[in-house]
Amino acid sequence: MAGKPLMHAVQYNSYGGGAADLKHVELPVPTPSKDEVLLKLEATALNPVDWKIQKGQLRPFLPRKFPCIPATDVAGEVVGVGSEVKIFKAGDKVVAFLNYLVTNGGGLAEFAVAKESSTVARPSEVSAAEGSGLPVAGLTAHQALTQSAGVKLDGSGQQKNILVTAASGGVGHYAVQLAKLGNTHVTASCGARNIEFVKSLGADEVLDYKTPDGAALKSPSGRKYDAVIHCATGIPWSTFEPNLGTNGKVIDITPGPSAMLTFALKKLTFSKKQLVPLLLIPKRENLDFLVKLVKEGKLKTVINSKHPLSKAEDAWAESIDGHATGKIIVEP
Numbered sequence: 001m002a003g004k005p006l007m008h009a010v011q012y013n014s015y016g017g018g019a020a021d022l023k024h025v026e027l028p029v030p031t032p033s034k035d036e037v038l039l040k041l042e043a044t045a046l047n048p049v050d051w052k053i054q055k056g057q058l059r060p061f062l063p064r065k066f067p068c069i070p071a072t073d074v075a076g077e078v079v080g081v082g083s084e085v086k087i088f089k090a091g092d093k094v095v096a097f098l099n100y101l102v103t104n105g106g107g108l109a110e111f112a113v114a115k116e117s118s119t120v121a122r123p124s125e126v127s128a129a130e131g132s133g134l135p136v137a138g139l140t141a142h143q144a145l146t147q148s149a150g151v152k153l154d155g156s157g158q159q160k161n162i163l164v165t166a167a168s169g170g171v172g173h174y175a176v177q178l179a180k181l182g183n184t185h186v187t188a189s190c191g192a193r194n195i196e197f198v199k200s201l202g203a204d205e206v207l208d209y210k211t212p213d214g215a216a217l218k219s220p221s222g223r224k225y226d227a228v229i230h231c232a233t234g235i236p237w238s239t240f241e242p243n244l245g246t247n248g249k250v251i252d253i254t255p256g257p258s259a260m261l262t263f264a265l266k267k268l269t270f271s272k273k274q275l276v277p278l279l280l281i282p283k284r285e286n287l288d289f290l291v292k293l294v295k296e297g298k299l300k301t302v303i304n305s306k307h308p309l310s311k312a313e314d315a316w317a318e319s320i321d322g323h324a325t326g327k328i329i330v331e332p
């Protein structure tokens, strides 16, 4: 009997090591379980969490085991389905989010299995690369704005002043565009080279984070923020505090120990100004919503760079470097 077909995949075997520790291997194409689809991947987007897990920042929980094929945000074509899959069939183009807890990642490969419940249809207007950018980065921006900041993306609701930090990055560039679908005034922070880019996403005013006023996060028009979608790191509460409105919230998507302490203190003292740590809880219906926005031209995925799977380590090093404008994509 012939053996199982093989695929090219990229994996690591231990914590640490960075891009140099990614190994190119041949592995059997995975078999979908009853509630999973098998995807022939066309694009995989990287997120900082992928290399943070390799670094050991989420040990002992993640990765679930070694070796680990990293990355979770994928787009491709359905080539096989489990016995209980109802929505999808072979030939369908989709976007999916894999899961480090369930599938131990799996995105840096030619094929991957995804839960049907984590997969959405991808219309022909949305390229694989554009679709693959959406799961972690787009859903985080969506959750922060709609759930934590209370922005209604249909434009209804009272006007809110929003600050997006690191607005040029994966999460930030979606956050600016999504915020502008709501009734908002958006201030955004980024490096000097990205000011025109961030304005083109719809930001009303842009701060260069390396200038004194930019570092102080002061709105040039004197606004106080109702919510900060905080996508940068290393900015203390004392910088945000004077810029917040009476009930202003900082939604911190990378909360470290000092942010967690501020979160607890603000809660315990019933402070009106709050720090809200955010952990993404990905939802299929929200991913579907984002894919539709891209189809309708209301949201775009800006692509920093594309790398072939054979050079996945270059994409990995670029993500670790931390200077992406938009999303870093790997293509099998």
Ligand SMILES: NC(=O)c1ccc[n+]([C@@H]2O[C@H](COP(=O)([O-])OP(=O)(O)OC[C@H]3O[C@@H](n4cnc5c(N)ncnc54)[C@H](OP(=O)(O)O)[C@@H]3O)[C@@H](O)[C@H]2O)c1
Binding pocket: 047, 048, 049, 136, 137, 140, 165, 166, 167, 168, 169, 170, 171, 172, 189, 190, 191, 192, 194, 209, 231, 232, 233, 252, 253, 254, 278, 279, 280, 319, 322, 323, 324, 325, 326
């Ligand atoms: N909680 C969650 O569930 C969740 C979900 C997604 C992401 N995250 C975390 O959120 C963070 C952002 O993710 P990402 O994918 O957007 O990262 P990213 O794409 O790597 O962000 C890179 C961008 O950030 C800009 N930047 C860095 N420091 C800045 C600062 N102080 N002020 C303004 N801009 C700054 C860089 O601009 P320059 O090149 O000009 O420096 C670059 O354009 C990461 O720490 C990630 O792990 C958390």
